[in-house]
Amino acid sequence: MHTIVALNVDYAATGPGHLDRAPCRISIASATTHIIDIVVRVPSLFDPMTMYTALSESDFDAPGVVELETAIEMTKDALAKFTSVILVGHGLARAARVLQLSVGREYQAGADVIEMLRTWNRRFGHWNYYALPKMCHVAGVPVPHNSAERALAMLALYERLVSGPFVASWMKDKLQLMQYSRGFPTEVATKPSPPDGVCVWAYRDDMCQCGQPTLGTKSEGPAAAVGTAPRARTGTEADIEADLEAAYAAPS
Numbered sequence: 182m183h184t185i186v187a188l189n190v191d192y193a194a195t196g197p198g199h200l201d202r203a204p205c206r207i208s209i210a211s212a213t214t215h216i217i218d219i220v221v222r223v224p225s226l227f228d229p230m231t232m233y234t235a236l237s238e239s240d241f242d243a244p245g246v247v248e249l250e251t252a253i254e255m256t257k258d259a260l261a262k263f264t265s266v267i268l269v270g271h272g273l274a275r276a277a278r279v280l281q282l283s284v285g286r287e288y289q290a291g292a293d294v295i296e297m298l299r300t301w302n303r304r305f306g307h308w309n310y311y312a313l314p315k316m317c318h319v320a321g322v323p324v325p326h327n328s329a330e331r332a333l334a335m336l337a338l339y340e341r342l343v344s345g346p347f348v349a350s351w352m353k354d355k356l357q358l359m360q361y362s363r364g365f366p367t368e369v370a371t372k373p374s375p376p377d378g379v380c381v382w383a384y385r386d387d388m389c390q391c392g393q394p395t396l397g398t399k400s401e402g403p404a405a406a407v408g409t410a411p412r413a414r415t416g417t418e419a420d421i422e423a424d425l426e427a428a429y430a431a432p433s
């Protein structure tokens with residue numbers, strides 16, 4: 182029997198470049214335990230990235246803040262309490278790297294909700310990746326606002342994704358249609374503004390202001406068409422849902 186455990190890692194800026202980041206908050210959630218929420222001291226803090234982390238500089242001086250080495254031990258201890266962990270994350274490869282977690286040791290399998298819900302953009306020949314608020318919106322999961330809420334949201338999102346055979350493809354189709362028709366509500370679609378002087382464009386050559394190398398998105402397409410082909414029609418969220426319901430109800 183597997184245990185589904187969600188891991189969220191937030192990062193603070195240690196410099197102006199988009200690669201200048203260090204883990205500042207770690208949250209772990211499972212269905213059966215209280216959430217574990219750790220604030221991690223950041224050596225040479227440049228900016229706490231408050232709009233995303235909900236942490237301010239003074240939070241790093243509060244009691245209970247731990248060094249990264251301690252946070253790694255606490256994370257490993259927390260995961261060791263479960264048997265056969267499926268670790269759910271967003272940006273899981275990076276989180277596992279910074280926390281020194283390995284498949285077969287601290288967890289049995291990883292599930293990255295960003296990868297599970299990416300969609301292939303046929304027009305431009307690249308993958309579209311969606312921010313957590315957008316994924317939560319299409320899944321009917323409350324949109325999270327801090328690290329602990331993000332861990333709980335990922336847990337709910339994953340459970341929804343694996344709850345039925347067509348759930349994931351339905352969610353991908355809806356994400357794509359909502360994106361193409363600019364149908365997401367403002368509070369979901371709007372990215373929080375980064376602080377002045379901190380580049381946040383690790384994946385966008387055209388937006389990066391810092392000159393550090395960007396991390397290109399892989400451009401290899403899917404081996405086979407995934408899900409039901411979305412209709413070309415654009416419209417409101419209600420239209421999109423009606424189209425999807427009709428497409429998924431039709432016998433194939």
Ligand SMILES: [Zn+2]
Pocket residue numbers: 198199380381382383389390391392393
């Ligand atoms: Zn940059």
